[in-house]
Amino acid sequence: MKLAYRVDQVRAMEEAALAADPVPELMQSAAAALAAAVSDLLRRRRGSVYGARVLIMVGRGNNGGDALYAGARLADRGAAVTALALLGEPHPAGLAALLAAGGRLVDAAPEELAALDVALDGVLGIGGRPGLPDDVAQLAAALDGAGVPLVAVDLPSGVDADTGAVPASAVRADLTVTFGVAKACQVIEPARSRCGELRVVDLGFDPALATDALRCLEPSDLATGWPFPGRSSDKYARGVVGIDTGSPDYPGAALLGTYGAVHAGAGMVRFLGPDEAGDRLLSLLPNVVRADGRVQARLVGSGWGDRPDGAEVLARVADEGLPAVVDADGLRFLPERCPSHWLLTPHAGELARLLDRPRAEVEADPLAAAHEGADRTGATVLLKGATQVVVEPGNASATIAVPGPAWTAQAGSGDVLAGVCAALLAAGLSTSDAGAYGASLQALAAAEFPGPVPPQQLATRFPTVLGRLEAARR
Numbered sequence: 312m313k314l315a316y317r318v319d320q321v322r323a324m325e326e327a328a329l330a331a332d333p334v335p336e337l338m339q340s341a342a343a344a345l346a347a348a349v350s351d352l353l354r355r356r357r358g359s360v361y362g363a364r365v366l367i368m369v370g371r372g373n374n375g376g377d378a379l380y381a382g383a384r385l386a387d388r389g390a391a392v393t394a395l396a397l398l399g400e401p402h403p404a405g406l407a408a409l410l411a412a413g414g415r416l417v418d419a420a421p422e423e424l425a426a427l428d429v430a431l432d433g434v435l436g437i438g439g440r441p442g443l444p445d446d447v448a449q450l451a452a453a454l455d456g457a458g459v460p461l462v463a464v465d466l467p468s469g470v471d472a473d474t475g476a477v478p479a480s481a482v483r484a485d486l487t488v489t490f491g492v493a494k495a496c497q498v499i500e501p502a503r504s505r506c507g508e509l510r511v512v513d514l515g516f517d518p519a520l521a522t523d524a525l526r527c528l529e530p531s532d533l534a535t536g537w538p539f540p541g542r543s544s545d546k547y548a549r550g551v552v553g554i555d556t557g558s559p560d561y562p563g564a565a566l567l568g569t570y571g572a573v574h575a576g577a578g579m580v581r582f583l584g585p586d587e588a589g590d591r592l593l594s595l596l597p598n599v600v601r602a603d604g605r606v607q608a609r610l611v612g613s614g615w616g617d618r619p620d621g622a623e624v625l626a627r628v629a630d631e632g633l634p635a636v637v638d639a640d641g642l643r644f645l646p647e648r649c650p651s652h653w654l655l656t657p658h659a660g661e662l663a664r665l666l667d668r669p670r671a672e673v674e675a676d677p678l679a680a681a682h683e684g685a686d687r688t689g690a691t692v693l694l695k696g697a698t699q700v701v702v703e704p705g706n707a708s709a710t711i712a713v714p715g716p717a718w719t720a721q722a723g724s725g726d727v728l729a730g731v732c733a734a735l736l737a738a739g740l741s742t743s744d745a746g747a748y749g750a751s752l753q754a755l756a757a758a759e760f761p762g763p764v765p766p767q768q769l770a771t772r773f774p775t776v777l778g779r780l781e782a783a784r785r
């Protein structure tokens with residue numbers, strides 16, 4: 312599992328490191344690692360650092376200082392380094408180091424951008440506010456358009472370091488060299504995609520100083536945490552899911568959720584939704600049981616439409632006390648306070664409705680919106696989207712699922728995912744793990760079988776992915 316941090320957490324770790332080590336030392340370590348990464352890139356692209364043409368875009372903070380010191384190191388190795396001050400007076404000691412090493416400070420970007428071998432973005436780091444002045448944004452876009460490799464210092468300038476939002480203007484990097492620890496913007500879309508390849512430079516920060524880091528799942532976490540059946544497992548130990556989803560208007564949702572639960576390894580699925588969907592389901596998945604009986608978790612809400620008894624069904628599920636996934640239309644019937652063993656699976660629009668906010672606000676800061684959703688409802692929230700975030704009520708941390716390709720973004724994917732999560736709840740996982748592992752499985756399957764694969768077919772690939780994960784843990 313990788314961890315990522317907000318700016319206030321990074322600052323706290325920096326402060327502690329600075330108490331042991333003065334700023335210039337820390338900055339020199341950062342600059343040395345940055346220069347090494349740029350040297351690697353130059354060697355890969357043109358064989359050597361010597362003679363390479365390097366442009367440094369410099370702001371007026373320490374981010375520019377890092378870039379200038381790194382530029383000095385590149386100049387020492389024979390690169391032709393020019394620095395362009397874009398936001399006023401650059402870091403004085405960094406500039407002096409660059410000039411002493413033979414670098415130059417220029418007033419304007421070179422005419423022929425395409426002749427550059429690399430550009431460093433040292434405009435804004437963790438002290439930056441989102442967005443860039445127009446002239447800086449234009450230069451960054453022109454470099455991008457000219458095909459010049461862009462290396463972001465700490466983070467791509469202009470992105471929102473904490474939320475992952477990307478305003479109209481921000482740098483798009485090919486490589487981001489970040490200092491100490493990964494930042495939230497490096498794991499949350501759309502900023503994540505602006506980072507290119509990510510390298511984290513160890514500066515000896517103490518991660519224990521920030522307890523509520525973002526936990527970013529990796530495939531190896533699924534390999535160890537997925538509830539694979541043991542030798543003595545029977546179908547009850549694997550988990551029985553009771554599914555009451557779909558409606559005459561949306562029968563497909565019932566089929567899709569059941570596909571998800573079955574192919575994620577539920578021991579048994581009892582389908583308790585409308586007869587039309589149930590009959591069709593049995594012809595596709597004869598292993599599904601239509602009789603009511605003992606279950607370990609429930610899935611409700613997907614494809615309900617305006618189900619007249621929605622609130623009563625949810626009240627019964629709450630009284631019963633079992634873990635449950637409440638998806639899609641079910642989210643409109645939530646009680647004032649949900650049981651803590653419920654997992655809500657909204658997309659941005661559904662969460663916006665729940666919070667009575669514009670959808671754009673949820674999309675601009677998905678983490679904050681998911682926290683608000685969990686705190687208000689009392690249930691765990693899996694907010695779906697390009698980044699899938701899972702948040703528990705009263706917990707300042709959050710889990711981010713393994714990212715996957717946008718092929719998953721299609722009608723019905725959410726229904727399948729809800730079924731996967733319900734199977735995981737029935738197998739005994741916590742609401743948080745069920746949400747994060749479920750979303751990760753779907754993303755891994757979409758990555759392994761990319762293209763416009765319909766969600767029900769993607770579900771039939773889950774066993775292949777799970778088989779590989781199970782083999783990986785042996």
Ligand SMILES: NC(=O)C1=CN([C@@H]2O[C@H](COP(=O)(O)OP(=O)(O)OC[C@H]3O[C@@H](n4cnc5c(N)ncnc54)[C@H](OP(=O)(O)O)[C@@H]3O)[C@@H](O)[C@H]2O)[C@@H](O)CC1
Pocket residue numbers: 325329334337338341370371372373374375377398434435436437438439440441442443444464465466490
């Ligand atoms: N601390 C340490 O020990 C270490 C720190 N390290 C490095 O320091 C970086 C953080 O440096 P930092 O705090 O100096 O802030 P930084 O991001 O360079 O910029 C702030 C300046 O930009 C300005 N400004 C802000 N937003 C703006 C906007 N949208 N448009 C225009 N201007 C804007 C803002 O001006 P303001 O308007 O707020 O007065 C201020 O002058 C960090 O990312 C890492 O690279 C490493 O070396 C390791 C050791």
Ligand SMILES: Nc1ncnc2c1ncn2[C@@H]1O[C@H](COP(=O)(O)OP(=O)(O)O)[C@@H](O)[C@H]1O
Pocket residue numbers: 639657658694695696697698699715716717718719720721722723724725726727728753
């Ligand atoms: N850009 C994206 N990249 C990867 N996955 C995405 C992206 N956009 C959406 N998804 C995923 O696609 C699924 C769509 O869910 P949802 O909108 O609820 O579909 P439906 O309600 O039609 O079943 C979710 O799992 C979501 O996280």
Ligand SMILES: [K+]
Pocket residue numbers: 374432433434435436463464465466467468
């Ligand atoms: K930067």
